[in-house]
Amino acid sequence: MENTIATAAALLGVGIMVGLAAFGAALGDGLVTGKLIEGISRQPEAKNTLFTNTLISVGLIEAMPIIALVVALIILSAIKVL
Secondary structure, eight states: OOOHHHHHHHHHHHHHHHHHHHHHHHHHHHHHHHHHHHHHHHOGGGHHHHHHHHHHHHHHHHHHHHHHHHHHHHHHHHTTOO
């Protein structure tokens, strides 16, 4: 904690990184779910296939904020904040 400006900048960067990752994942989840509803309304018999593909897609989208959180924890431990 010798250089407080660098520490503050790192904390700000980590917060922005995790926040944008969460925002992007929420936006992606909403778009994918909207397309699921649209696809089911057009072709109801394909509901099971569409739902399975949507669950896989949402799982991959949600991996982004988890990875961002891990990177944030690595950065915070590197600057000795944790």
